[in-house]
Amino acid sequence: MAKRWLITGCSSGLGRALAARLAAEGEQVVATARRPEVLAELVEQGRGNLVAAGLDVRDQAQCEAAVELAVATFGGIDILVNNAAYGQFGAVEEVSDSELVAQFETNVFGPWRLTRAVLPMWRAQHSGHAIFVGSVAGLVPFPGLSAYNASKFALEGVAESLASEVAHLGVKVTLLQPGGFATSYSSSLVLPSQRIDDYAPIIGGTLSGVQGMNHAEAINSPELFADVVWRLSRMEKPPLRLPVGPDAEYFLSPAYAARLKEYDDVIEAGHHTLA
Template structure:
């Protein structure tokens, strides 16, 4: 069975690896990039299987055009992968309203828009699969990544609601939660325009760690991410949330333990506020 994919953010990293794997598996893909011609080599390597579309997910018209192109060239969309993203680094006090809106436009509004645009197609064809690429930051917070974390938490909340809404139409939803991958995420991270020295000790170590991701041979490989996505799409059943990378499972297991401890402490605090029986 040949699947028709629409994948955003394919210039490099996870998106490029996935588009390459999809085409290599014999499927057809509209792969988006913000840089015209960035996918020429990929398209040349897989004639007739890869169509490049120039899309900034903040632009509603470009998103609509990409969906229309998929319908024109492929006849529809079986799998939408909302992968495009960027990162804003800054403590809460450092991030301005405008910077926050820009981050949420990319991480939440763009994926929501594209999901809304492909859902009528998927309902009409009796099924489909929407894959939203989240992060460990979609379930746990990291200093300096408050805006990014807010966006990924929102994406996961939207995905959970969408999964329930779309299930009756045969449409599946999967949230991918990658661990550490050797990509340009850290080097392309944008710092808030205003930095406050008082927060340096709290956030700077995280920045150093993120900046070193691209050439860290100990991290997961984008090709492994791509293979897992293809497995998830081909599987008859897959969990709503799917961590990717063994380190992701370790981090999330730690987070679940911490969350359970916090809930227990909150319960004890609440019980202490209830007056006992009077004599």
């Protein structure tokens, strides 16, 4: 039976590849982007299975309107994919308050408000699946991506908290942890208004790496991401966290191990007590 999807950030990259794959599989998709005109080709290829909507996840009214469109067009939503995001570059000292707030508005507050908008429907139908597109950067801190790291770390908390709140209602939650993908991420990277030369030796490599992601042959394709999400949607008991891409394990396994070792070392040394 076809599932009904609402997907954010479909103008390019992961969201676009996912929307195209789902429509081809006969799923019913509301694909969104801040500029819906860029989705015209997707709509044509969708052959009635896909409709487009303008959605800026920073706007509560637009979030509610997208949900209403999904209900009016397909009768509801089974799966929400919170994919829209961008990367704010800069060391902690370089990133201004306004730049930090903007980063969280899109990457954290947007998914929160859109999920909040679908939850009444899911509580009523005792089903639903919230998928959050996180990142290995939600566990691995990359120098120069302090604001982006912080937003993806926060998204981990949102997903895990939500999962504990809605499991008894039949609602599922999955946080995806993608590695590097050949997308337009580098073109959406925002540089800070202030640059401090002292940080260049530390964060310069991160900037070069991100800017080269579109051209790296070894980077995972968006179609791989779409395939993983498609298979995830067919699982009766989907995992809370799901690494995506062969390189995700390369980043995540040592990060988890390092945290556990640090914890064990602190406990063994007795630093956790005042005695």
